[in-house]
Amino acid sequence: MTDREIHLPVAAQSGIDSLVSYTRQAEDEGYERAWLPETWGRDAVSVLTVLAERTDTIELGSSILPVYSRSPALMGQAAATLQEISEGRFRLGIGPSGPAVIEGWHGESFERPLRRTREYVEIIERVLSGEPVEYQGEIFQLSGFRLRSDPPEPAPPIDAAGLGPKSVELAGRFADGWHAVVFTPDGIRERLADLERGAELGDRDPSMVRTTLSLTCCALDDRERARDLARQHTAFYIGGMGTYYRKSLARQGYEEAANAIASAWGSGEREAAVEHVTNELLDELCAAGTPEEARESIERFEAVDGLDAVAVSFPRGASEAEIETTIDALSP
Template identity: 70%
Template structure:
């Protein structure tokens, strides 16, 4: 966690929606590298898998740090997550950071056909096991979820071992990140909501007898900066409405915890009843400026700067709206670049 005197790094989240090809994802990362961004994170949702894609991107970049945000802890075993992290750390020459998390029932049960059982405990044990794997230790583990024996990397473990970050929205999941992980990934937060969860992170670090400064905090912030500021704001509002209304209860509950319970319920209800435009209007009218950096380049830079100044935040990763096309993504990368 950064102190008040430092300013957060500026990073990007590569687009959630599937692009034309892996080449396009690599080109966006090259653009971000050229513009001075610190890191590129790749989500793993309904697009290309993170491991294969990041392997290509690692080969085509030189300096920019790379990471997953997030790989869920149900669709791969902890040992395989460790192998994947160790391999990506190797092919990227030490530029990789593993971001993991439980995701939610809509993804785990609906997409992967797995039981969404004991998500916090599963995440906690996954961190333990992955850390053993990437450090080259024999994996002898007797937990509540996993009992493993006999596994060990049969190649030289990467040095340094890749850090392991955990994503979370609620108090207990954030406390877990502070207690056991190398970093926390936050998403769909207002500035005040983020500050409240940072207290949970500090408490977790203290419970783990750790220095909170050693836990890296990354905020995924919806961002769109276009000369047509109204279009940029509409794209960002659509993005937030989809997550609050269409991705199960986790983002809705997170917004409710941040003092917007009635609004969260109204957005979800409008989305579920097919009134998508109404859900977008509710976001645009009430919380867009509190949860995104969107509008003209000047407007977006002003909002981004306010988030980057939050004490305890180490990095802001720009998340491009789901509906943004390649031109809008490139324009936003350029407009919000660290050296712009």
């Protein structure tokens, strides 16, 4: 059975209390886990600490913490601390993000993202073990570090995000899980084959690598409002968040649409970019419309064999009331 989770919003939130409120609502309504991304808003570690303190049973996770904005040792310390604060409810999601974020926002060179992600996973595992960290990699060379607190028991699982074949293969080979975003059902199926290949290369059971899809959802009685919000959000990701989402969508059979959206967005023609997100493409990438339509759409994704969880995500333009309505309408 596929778990239903929640992917907390980062845009236009009035304060941390609103994120706490969404998470408590999700906890009350039976969602398995609340994921929090780290982009341009509040830092995820601080907010996850608050969520851990103000909730009781819902699992918590980061989706994702970029591997360029913290050292791998510090990432391991943060994971250990969050596992302690949450009393074993934490799951660490990491990934490279993309050049637009890493170079534009953080001023770091976006070099060798796959190798960097692999070394992060390996180093974090060593940190979480509580043993001295002696590591000689191609990017990182560490010596002498060790947690000066009890290592978490159990250690939090480490998931890796990825869009392309090689990044998903890496998750299957080295990580405990894979995070996906902006995928069609068929696109997910294709990448799951890469995940299985990676697991086999790592001599692992593919079923032990947990797969999570973050799915843009909007379930409102006002059908057109819900679809417009999801359409705008989709255009923003494909057109405004670098090349990775555009290339991923092209690999899934929508190259013409992906290029048209990106071209219009890059030219400042935002309305035209949104119009290039056709109804067909919207329905392939999102669960948006009336509550009944959105439930039917999310169930299409949950039916994908090998997908362990679907995380209900929200359009960046949705109001707090619209987010709460969607959480309620899609509750498990």
